[in-house]
Amino acid sequence: MAKGKTGGSAPMRLDRYLTEMGAGSRSQIKDAARKGRIRVNGAVEKSAERKIDPTADTVTLDGQTVSYVRMEYYMLNKPQGVVSATEDGRHRTVVELISDRKRGDLFPVGRLDIDTEGLLLITNDGELAHRLLSPKRHVDKTYLAEIEGDLPRDAVRRFAEGIVLEDGTPVMPAELKLCADGPEEGRAGQRVLLTIREGKFHQVKRMFEALGCRVTYLKRLSMGSLSLDDSLKPGEYRPLTGRELERLKSSGPAVSETEM
Ligand code: URA
Secondary structure (H helix, E strand, O other): OOOOOOOOOOEEEEEHHHHOOOOOOOOHHHHHHOOEEEOOEEEEEEOOEEEEOOOOOOHHHHHHOOOOOOEEEEEEEOOOOEEEEOOOOOOOOOOHOOOOOOOOOOEOOOOOOOOOEEEEEEEEOOOHHHHHHHHHOOOOOEEEEEEEEOOOHHHHHHHHOOEOOOOOOOOOOOOEEOOOOOOOOHHHHOEEEEEEEOOOOOOHHHHHOOOOEEEEEEEEEEEOEOOOOOOOOOEEEOOOOHHHHHHHHOOOHHHHHHHO
């Protein structure tokens, strides 16, 4: 057992440990073990199937310690031009932007279009992701959008009552707020905030299309209790705070920055 660590975690195969921590595929780990590149508590371990205690044993690969992290949670301000995927042949992915990641199995919780910016949670916690994305839970998502075209006068009421998309799909009631600031230099359209409770494909863009308008800029500001940290520039990320995570897991009410 490594110095200063306490035991007690469920045993885990060495190859699974190293694969989860992004050190390589199972076959690469097996090969590394055969070549004597892996040590457990200082001793060379040639069997990738050996069971270890992930919280107590010290594992090294080529002399570098590979620490075990069970769960990771990052808030990313997704930039435009990056895809919400784990792998992509053509574009950078949101997971690749998390350069401090420890694990090899992180994924984005939900998808933002390639040209959408803003809040994206990146984690390996499948249970939390399911909770946030489940269509039954109706987690609120708020977007800032810029719109081209004239919004109908009754747009707020129509969204509040629930509109039907152009292909006939009905969507749940949504809250539309018109931003007081008029078009700025370089900005063509009206700025609005829209809170939706579903996550249909291109939902925000399609909702405005149904009213005869076009979204020219879209940024997600919040998802459930989690709000985008406005100190994060597009492409920047940070780990969630303990409080943010606690709130998300308990699906509690929104936390304002001043409460944190
Ligand atoms: N709605 C959209 O149309 N696009 C997004 O990226 C997110 C919500």
